[in-house]
Amino acid sequence: MRAFTQAVAVARLRSLPMVAPLVVAALAIIVVAVAADPYLHTTVARMLPFALLAVSVAVVTGHAGLPTLGQVAPYAAGAYLTARLALTGIDLAIVHLLCAAVVGAVVAGLAGAVLVRHRGTVFLMLSLAVAELTAITAGQWRAVSGGTDGLAGIPAPRLLPGLPPLLGDRTVLLYAATITIAATAVAVWLLRGDRRMLLTATRANEDRARASGHPVNAHLWMVHCAAGAMAGIAGTLLIHTHRWITPADVGFGTAALVLLAAVIGGARSLGGAAVGAVIVLGVRDVVAVEVPGHAPLLVGALFVIGVYALPGGLTALPARLRRRHRRHAGPHAAAPPTAATSVRSTS
Amino acid sequence: MNTLVITTVDGIAYGLLLAIAAAGLTVAFGAGGVLNLAHGTFIAAGGYIAAAWTAGTWGSLATAILLATLAGAAGGGVLAAATAGLRGRGHLDQALLTFGIALVGGDVLTAVFGSDVLRPRMPAALEGTVAVAGYRYPVDRLAVLAVAVLVAVVGYVVLHRSRAGRLVRATVDDRAMVAGVGVNPRTVDAAVLVASGALAGLAGALTTPILGVGPGTADTALLLSLIIVVCGGLGSVPGAVAAAIGVGVVQTVGVVTIPALAPYLLITAMAVVLLVRRRPVPGQVT
Numbered sequence: 252m253r254a255f256t257q258a259v260a261v262a263r264l265r266s267l268p269m270v271a272p273l274v275v276a277a278l279a280i281i282v283v284a285v286a287a288d289p290y291l292h293t294t295v296a297r298m299l300p301f302a303l304l305a306v307s308v309a310v311v312t313g314h315a316g317l318p319t320l321g322q323v324a325p326y327a328a329g330a331y332l333t334a335r336l337a338l339t340g341i342d343l344a345i346v347h348l349l350c351a352a353v354v355g356a357v358v359a360g361l362a363g364a365v366l367v368r369h370r371g372t373v374f375l376m377l378s379l380a381v382a383e384l385t386a387i388t389a390g391q392w393r394a395v396s397g398g399t400d401g402l403a404g405i406p407a408p409r410l411l412p413g414l415p416p417l418l419g420d421r422t423v424l425l426y427a428a429t430i431t432i433a434a435t436a437v438a439v440w441l442l443r444g445d446r447r448m449l450l451t452a453t454r455a456n457e458d459r460a461r462a463s464g465h466p467v468n469a470h471l472w473m474v475h476c477a478a479g480a481m482a483g484i485a486g487t488l489l490i491h492t493h494r495w496i497t498p499a500d501v502g503f504g505t506a507a508l509v510l511l512a513a514v515i516g517g518a519r520s521l522g523g524a525a526v527g528a529v530i531v532l533g534v535r536d537v538v539a540v541e542v543p544g545h546a547p548l549l550v551g552a553l554f555v556i557g558v559y560a561l562p563g564g565l566t567a568l569p570a571r572l573r574r575r576h577r578r579h580a581g582p583h584a585a586a587p588p589t590a591a592t593s594v595r596s597t598s
Numbered sequence: 599m600n601t602l603v604i605t606t607v608d609g610i611a612y613g614l615l616l617a618i619a620a621a622g623l624t625v626a627f628g629a630g631g632v633l634n635l636a637h638g639t640f641i642a643a644g645g646y647i648a649a650a651w652t653a654g655t656w657g658s659l660a661t662a663i664l665l666a667t668l669a670g671a672a673g674g675g676v677l678a679a680a681t682a683g684l685r686g687r688g689h690l691d692q693a694l695l696t697f698g699i700a701l702v703g704g705d706v707l708t709a710v711f712g713s714d715v716l717r718p719r720m721p722a723a724l725e726g727t728v729a730v731a732g733y734r735y736p737v738d739r740l741a742v743l744a745v746a747v748l749v750a751v752v753g754y755v756v757l758h759r760s761r762a763g764r765l766v767r768a769t770v771d772d773r774a775m776v777a778g779v780g781v782n783p784r785t786v787d788a789a790v791l792v793a794s795g796a797l798a799g800l801a802g803a804l805t806t807p808i809l810g811v812g813p814g815t816a817d818t819a820l821l822l823s824l825i826i827v828v829c830g831g832l833g834s835v836p837g838a839v840a841a842a843i844g845v846g847v848v849q850t851v852g853v854v855t856i857p858a859l860a861p862y863l864l865i866t867a868m869a870v871v872l873l874v875r876r877r878p879v880p881g882q883v884t
Contacts, residue, residue: 376828380869387861514690548705554698
């Protein structure tokens, strides 16, 4: 039983420091917003939908333990729904966000009904099929998506009726950052305590979790739906920050990039996934401006360096540095207790 | 009717080429657990080398195919060295590494060969058409089909009749037993990755007369190879060959007969195969 109680304690302790990264993120956004550079505002604002999508991927991949490429489906549903609502004259941001969250959850629920019965490579390949079907449908369903040309000139949303539309670079940045940080905070809050334990137990020893009476697939399906709602919100942000969309924005390329961004950031940590997404897009859209046409080279190099330099992702770095520090401090320094991720040994 | 027969033969030829490419990928996964997302880039590299080196003579064609195979093998060697450091780190880290290598490789290929679709210049004897059983058929495609059959037969013999092939199959089944007979399974892994790269380069070179090679080649080839590997049952060569021929035929015949639904066909077929298969896939570790 000791390992189990220990794991619960670890899970409880961890939920507190999780607030700190969100505060840091908010401060970083404020610093960016204070700077007098509209280009910087736009660039950062356009990274945020992708960052929120990475958070939703991290929920499914890191917490539910199901490596997914399929989160682009609810993302696309949310984005195209928002675009259609805005084009028909419904321009309230809150309506967009709520509708996208619902449709994202429904799409993820439908896909999840099939997906969550599978694990590992089969899950990954089925989610690849979901991603491909999303991109193909987005390209073929011209009435909704405008075909491969995409939709452009989508009107900007309003926060409240009567307010001017969200057009200023700084306003859009602050709005997108608020939604992203709030959604991430809700996800972190939802994934604390017993829920987190339950998912850890499912990842570590599914058979045992099942034997203890937990309806594992039902839990995973609910997590998948909730992550779908987040991806739907990310889709709304995509429209609100870019105000155009093409099927390429919701295709396999985005799916692979966002999954790998979450892995670079550390898939167990939602904030880490968002930071990973910002780093990947920073390399692709900002650094790559210096060497035009070679963005894939830089992103590829980032992945290769990341996999060797950051095992376990960016968020595992502090723990690794501490361990190295202790090892250098002396041979008698106690080894840090390994994180109790398994509930297998209950004796 | 004529079109349908020709496309079916095209599909089988294309499927055999995909089988050659996917056989290496599936064995690398089955034996060493390496899921190589740079595979499509090796195929594209083979195609580019073939397209750039051929000059309409038999000699240049043979050299081009040899060079493409060697380039693929070199890529496999790089991959073997790179993945050796990631042992025990899970598939997502390998995906990160191999996808990174694929992005870098794709960028280098585009920088060297440009972003146009290239086609090889075949010897004059292969440019015409020939009548087979009442149908006109392009000679180069028949030649590709013949070579693909030859490579598949040689591959089968090597895998089933030679000591090296038996070691590879043994590693897929039981690594500890291979170590027990005095062979380091990691050496087998590295050899499989090099051979897998060589087969990818060869398949790329052989595909160019049919499809040409361009910036989209790597992604398409990777996607098709992954579908084949998964549908064939991870690690199974006969399964991969059967799946590859299926994919080749669906890709070519499907486009001709039901163009409206063609984009959905392959992905749906893969999903159905994954969903209806009863027996567990090897390597499906949760």
